[in-house]
Amino acid sequence: MPILVNHIDHIYNPGTVFEKKALSDVSFSIEDGEYIGLVGHTGSGKSTLALHLNGLMKPDSGGIYFDGVDIASEGYDMKALRGKVGLVFQYPEHQLFEEDVFTDVCFGPKNLGLERQEVELRAYEALKAVGIEDDRFYVSPFDLSGGEKRRAAIAGVLAMKPKVLVLDEPCAGLDPHGREEILSIADDLHDSLGITVVLISHSMDDLAEHVDRLLVMHNGQLVMDGPTREVFMNRKELEAMGLAVPEAAAVLSDLKGMGLPVRTDLITVEEAKNEIIRALRSRF
Amino acid sequence: MGVAYAAPIFILNDIMNLLDANKLVFEYVRRDKNGDVDGFIRAVDEVSLEIAQGDFVAVLGPNGSGKSTLAKHLNSILRPTEGVLYVDGMDTTDSDKIWDIRKTVGMVFQNPENQMIGTIVEEDVAFAPENMGVDPKEIRERVKESLITVEMLEHRKASPSKLSGGQKQRIAIAGVLAMHPKCIVLDEPTAMLDPEGRKEVIRAIRALNDVENITIILITHNMEEAVYADRIYVMNKGHIVMKGTPREVFSRVEELEENSLTVPVVTKLAYELKTAGLNIPDGILTKKELCEAICRS
Numbered sequence: 001m002p003i004l005v006n007h008i009d010h011i012y013n014p015g016t017v018f019e020k021k022a023l024s025d026v027s028f029s030i031e032d033g034e035y036i037g038l039v040g041h042t043g044s045g046k047s048t049l050a051l052h053l054n055g056l057m058k059p060d061s062g063g064i065y066f067d068g069v070d071i072a073s074e075g076y077d078m079k080a081l082r083g084k085v086g087l088v089f090q091y092p093e094h095q096l097f098e099e100d101v102f103t104d105v106c107f108g109p110k111n112l113g114l115e116r117q118e119v120e121l122r123a124y125e126a127l128k129a130v131g132i133e134d135d136r137f138y139v140s141p142f143d144l145s146g147g148e149k150r151r152a153a154i155a156g157v158l159a160m161k162p163k164v165l166v167l168d169e170p171c172a173g174l175d176p177h178g179r180e181e182i183l184s185i186a187d188d189l190h191d192s193l194g195i196t197v198v199l200i201s202h203s204m205d206d207l208a209e210h211v212d213r214l215l216v217m218h219n220g221q222l223v224m225d226g227p228t229r230e231v232f233m234n235r236k237e238l239e240a241m242g243l244a245v246p247e248a249a250a251v252l253s254d255l256k257g258m259g260l261p262v263r264t265d266l267i268t269v270e271e272a273k274n275e276i277i278r279a280l281r282s283r284f
Numbered sequence: 285m286g287v288a289y290a291a292p293i294f295i296l297n298d299i300m301n302l303l304d305a306n307k308l309v310f311e312y313v314r315r316d317k318n319g320d321v322d323g324f325i326r327a328v329d330e331v332s333l334e335i336a337q338g339d340f341v342a343v344l345g346p347n348g349s350g351k352s353t354l355a356k357h358l359n360s361i362l363r364p365t366e367g368v369l370y371v372d373g374m375d376t377t378d379s380d381k382i383w384d385i386r387k388t389v390g391m392v393f394q395n396p397e398n399q400m401i402g403t404i405v406e407e408d409v410a411f412a413p414e415n416m417g418v419d420p421k422e423i424r425e426r427v428k429e430s431l432i433t434v435e436m437l438e439h440r441k442a443s444p445s446k447l448s449g450g451q452k453q454r455i456a457i458a459g460v461l462a463m464h465p466k467c468i469v470l471d472e473p474t475a476m477l478d479p480e481g482r483k484e485v486i487r488a489i490r491a492l493n494d495v496e497n498i499t500i501i502l503i504t505h506n507m508e509e510a511v512y513a514d515r516i517y518v519m520n521k522g523h524i525v526m527k528g529t530p531r532e533v534f535s536r537v538e539e540l541e542e543n544s545l546t547v548p549v550v551t552k553l554a555y556e557l558k559t560a561g562l563n564i565p566d567g568i569l570t571k572k573e574l575c576e577a578i579c580r581s
Contacts, residue, residue, distance in 0.1 A: 041478065041480065042448060042449065042478040042480070042481070043448075145347060145348055146347045146348075147347060172475065172476065173394070173472070173475040173476065173505075174347070174505070175345075175346045175347045175505045175544065175545070176346075176505065176507070176544065176545055176546040177346050177347075177544035177545075178346075178347060202478050202479050205549050242479075242480050243479075244479065246549070247548075247549035247550050247553070247571065248549065248553060250571055251550065251553060251571050251574055251575060254571055254572075254575045255575050255578060255579070258575055258579055259579075260578065260579060269549060269552055269553050269556060270556075272553055273553060273556045273557055273560060276557060276562075276578060277557070277560055277562065280562065280578070280581065
């Protein structure tokens with residue numbers, strides 16, 4: 001389900017001394033099956049934007065269209081929308097509450113009013129998709145490890161069978177192994193299940209390895225939107241916004257500055273390695 | 285050998301480490317649904333440490349490796365099941381010394397929000413010295429110098445709720461600093477911060493170590509932050525499995541990966557290039573080092 005965000009503004013506390021324009025004339029569209037990264041400094045408006053994507057917040061002006069239908073239009077089924085656009089908040093494991101993992105994951109689909117059998121089937125598939133083994137289904141969510149809790153919480157959203165999944169800092173606070181697990185789940189959901197994934201992250205290195213397109217927010221505005229590789233070529237502009245480029249890209253651009261003829265549109269460790277080797281070989 | 289008997293006591297006091305753990309073990313009791321004892325989990329298993337005044341030590345390890353459990357021993361929040369831990373010569377199981385130990389070793393945790401007490405920054409920083417019964421005039425001085433150290437003096441009248449994550453965490457550090465501890469233990473202090481906040485906090489931590497000579501124990505999942513330490517300890521399954529300088533530890537890429545850890549991205553790239561046959565030294569830590577090594581090779 002394609003999403004069109006059309007010139008939206010969002011103002012917090014309008015008309016008071018605390019008035020703050022969180023989103024300012026933001027426009028973009030998302031096609032089915034995209035894998036998108038959303039970056040920006042704290043306070044840049046990226047979380048506010050994420051909340052608009054499933055109708056938890058409404059724009060003060062402009063419109064958001066799902067499948068071509070304005071979600072602000074009369075009689076729009078918000079509940080169905082929230083099933084279709086899943087939002088995984090930061091530290092989602094804080095929202096686990098049921099007696100065991102399986103029941104917790106059933107909570108979402110149960111509230112969609114589905115048959116019990118369908119609810120349980122979805123919960124089963126969702127838990128499998130995030131790599132939680134059968135013998136962990138009936139333990140208390142609080143007895144899971146940190147990484148497992150995070151995955152169980154993601155399963156709770158997946159059980160709603162969303163077409164679009166927005167993950168807000170899904171790796172925050174995890175160890176390197178846990179980060180890798182979560183990111184490979186995101187990859188799987190995108191590659192195998194065809195879900196549109198929007199990944200909010202501060203780690204440019206993670207984004208370089210995973211997403212195809214990057215949206216950059218700054219002071220409530222969408223300042224860059226393009227293929228990951230192209231966006232990361234704007235090192236100066238990104239650094240001026242307090243953001244960075246992936247380490248591999250920074251190394252390449254430094255090498256170029258030192259006179260080694262390397263391409264600077266490469267962003268992953270693997271690409272940088274091959275490019276450096278190529279440049280050194282061709283030198284002789 | 286009479287001299288040899290008398291001398292060690294003198295020498296011992298002189299060269300004593302600030303933190304000295306000998307075969308420290310900590311077991312959690314696991315209970316079943318009815319609250320009956322189900323078994324024990326050895327979270328820390330025979331860990332020995334020697335950390336001197338002024339050291340900057342980073343502790344790495346996957347989730348559940350026992351890092352935080354070990355850290356909680358350092359100011360006697362937890363007490364060892366077996367083995368001993370001396371903090372500045374005080375046994376942490378000695379109940380009479382508990383307040384002295386906590387004055388010596390301060391703790392900063394992951395979530396700054398959970399550590400804020402005061403309604404304005406100054407009050408918050410003054411909380412610990414107030415409780416220690418420090419003279420009000422001196423409290424004011426300590427609050428001021430602590431806030432200067434973490435570069436937050438201009439915000440002294442602000443409400444903590446209006447500060448950014450990095451600023452809040454620096455206030456938490458100032459609060460500990462106002463106790464005049466010899467050592468500060470930071471348990472993933474940057475995990476919830478954005479890159480800018482991380483940089484601010486790491487800069488403050490390095491200043492404490494460089495300028496004030498405060499011993500730092502930094503627990504982190506961020507390999508880039510561990511690069512600044514004098515020494516790194518890697519924990520896994522309750523044991524210390526690797527130790528050395530950042531350069532030594534990060535040279536052992538495969539061993540780190542076996543312990544579910546990674547190396548900084550730059551180190552990883554250097555390692556990949558070396559594996560591909562380039563003449564790159566082990567344990568590259570910064571972009572500058574890597575670029576220079578590449579241009580030389």
